[in-house]
Amino acid sequence: MMFPKSSVKTEAELKEILGFFDKLSDQTIRDLLVYGIEGVHHTKENNVRKITNQDLYNAEVNPLNQLMVFLSVFDPMDGDTPVVAKAKKMISGNAPLAVVSAVNPFTSDTQTEKGEQLSKIINDARTKFIMGEIDEAGWNKAVEEWTKGGGDKVIEEYNAQYTLVKKE
Numbered sequence: 001m002m003f004p005k006s007s008v009k010t011e012a013e014l015k016e017i018l019g020f021f022d023k024l025s026d027q028t029i030r031d032l033l034v035y036g037i038e039g040v041h042h043t044k045e046n047n048v049r050k051i052t053n054q055d056l057y058n059a060e061v062n063p064l065n066q067l068m069v070f071l072s073v074f075d076p077m078d079g080d081t082p083v084v085a086k087a088k089k090m091i092s093g094n095a096p097l098a099v100v101s102a103v104n105p106f107t108s109d110t111q112t113e114k115g116e117q118l119s120k121i122i123n124d125a126r127t128k129f130i131m132g133e134i135d136e137a138g139w140n141k142a143v144e145e146w147t148k149g150g151g152d153k154v155i156e157e158y159n160a161q162y163t164l165v166k167k168e
Contacts, residue, residue, distance in 0.1 A: 002105060024067060033068050036061035105165075108157040114150040121146045 001021070008014050023029055035042045035049050041057045042049045051057045080088065111118070125142030128134040134142075143151075 002107075030068070033061075033064045102162065103158045106158050106161040108154045110150045110153040110157060115154075118146055118149060118151055118154070121149060 003014060003017060008017060024033075035051075036057055038044055041053065041061050042051050044050075121142055125134065125139055129136075129139045
């Protein structure tokens, strides 16, 4: 996360913001943001939580996921089908293998402006390639379209910021 000096003027303001995020990392707050209030949105038996009213949960708890610093949505819940339980276990097991993107701390004006269109080009081509609707030449054509449509500018902007940070 980045906090521009133009928005956060003093060290005291920064500490206040960081304090807020620190509180969001607390296990009690994380549980509240994921499951809601025990007895209202869920019950807990043998360390397994069960949503008591899905409509209320969807209306009052799901929107709070946007505040999550760390999502623990892969905890088992009563009512999970065997497939969902297995998927949650597999996803949680993959966490140690995750590779963090080097561009996460950076911003790209082009990505902000054209990201949706650029993602659509690649996502559509990926799906078509996997489905056998396009071959490698078709994939390369999509990558070229992405590059000319602004992808090269996105790369340039990220590289410039990365180079700046590497010098510091």
